[in-house]
Amino acid sequence: MVPDSKPILEVQNLTRRFGGLLAINDFSFKVLPGTIHGLIGPNGAGKTTTFNVISGFYAPTSGQVLYEGENVSGRKTSALAELGLIRTFQGTTLFQEFSVLDNVRIGCHRSAKAGFLSRILGTDRDVESAATAKALEILEFFGLQDLTGEPTVNLPHGHQRALGMAVALAADPKLILLDEPFTGMNPEETGRMMELVRLVRDRGVTVMLVEHDMQAVMGLCETITVMNFGTLLTEGTPEQVRKDPVVIEAYLGSASHAA
Numbered sequence: 001m002v003p004d005s006k007p008i009l010e011v012q013n014l015t016r017r018f019g020g021l022l023a024i025n026d027f028s029f030k031v032l033p034g035t036i037h038g039l040i041g042p043n044g045a046g047k048t049t050t051f052n053v054i055s056g057f058y059a060p061t062s063g064q065v066l067y068e069g070e071n072v073s074g075r076k077t078s079a080l081a082e083l084g085l086i087r088t089f090q091g092t093t094l095f096q097e098f099s100v101l102d103n104v105r106i107g108c109h110r111s112a113k114a115g116f117l118s119r120i121l122g123t124d125r126d127v128e129s130a131a132t133a134k135a136l137e138i139l140e141f142f143g144l145q146d147l148t149g150e151p152t153v154n155l156p157h158g159h160q161r162a163l164g165m166a167v168a169l170a171a172d173p174k175l176i177l178l179d180e181p182f183t184g185m186n187p188e189e190t191g192r193m194m195e196l197v198r199l200v201r202d203r204g205v206t207v208m209l210v211e212h213d214m215q216a217v218m219g220l221c222e223t224i225t226v227m228n229f230g231t232l233l234t235e236g237t238p239e240q241v242r243k244d245p246v247v248i249e250a251y252l253g254s255a256s257h258a259a
């Protein structure tokens with residue numbers, strides 16, 4: 001990480017209302033390129049809504065989102081994906097009856113580079129073979145190369161989630177937003193997924209993740225932004241955040257509310 005490099009993502013004074021409810025309230029933070037950046041906070045803090053606004057599913061009520069220095073507030077998800085801002089979902093969005101390879105090939109086409117490729121390469125068949133080659137390369141990268149012909153439905157949970165990451169990577173992201181990538185995973189799957197997240201980052205992709213698994217968050221992230229009640233509570237390294245009394249208080253407070 002280059003400490004004074006320009007942020008790839010900058011959220012400035014973001015506010016999002018749902019009727020009378022302030023889901024995000026004057027929330028600001030920055031994400032530096034090449035980092036794994038965590039966003040944590042108690043249930044209902046506004047983490048998923050923040051991802052929804054950054055990725056264009058919801059427009060901000062006020063404030064702005066800068067991506068690579070450009071104000072992209074209110075742009076559509078598809079337009080942001082073309083710029084390399086990709087968001088994955090909690091739970092899987094794979095085509096279960098399709099093969100592993102076909103799921104990643106579809107991801108390659110979704111990258112909106114298909115039109116670009118066909119102009120360069122000419123025929124559809126060339127585009128297909130380029131997509132296949134790229135998909136195979138990504139599957140190998142994720143250690144899924146022996147499963148290419150397998151119907152996706154046959155894959156165990158951990159492999160399905162890895163495949164979800166492979167599909168996201170097929171879209172050539174620069175910034176990937178992962179919402180709870182470790183949910184429902186056993187410790188072995190979590191360990192493997194952590195390795196994959198690091199590999200993706202080492203490939204030059206900036207990763208921002210929302211996650212409840214504190215061990216995973218602390219183990220992966222360089223910087224952690226903590227939100228509560230829709231706004232910034234604190235920010236720092238895993239060490240700083242772990243020891244911060246306001247963070248402990250926020251989690252304990254929310255646990256006692258939940259009880």
Ligand SMILES: Nc1ncnc2c1ncn2[C@@H]1O[C@H](COP(=O)(O)OP(=O)(O)O)[C@@H](O)[C@H]1O
Nearest residue numbers: 018021023041042043044045046047048049050
């Ligand atoms: N589409 C929506 N309509 C109304 N309220 C919403 C909507 N999405 C989220 N909220 C509310 O916004 C608050 C923040 O939710 P969310 O971003 O899902 O929190 P987190 O992901 O941190 O658990 C919650 O009170 C939630 O009920």
Ligand SMILES: [Mg+2]
Nearest residue numbers: 047048049210
């Ligand atoms: Mg959430």
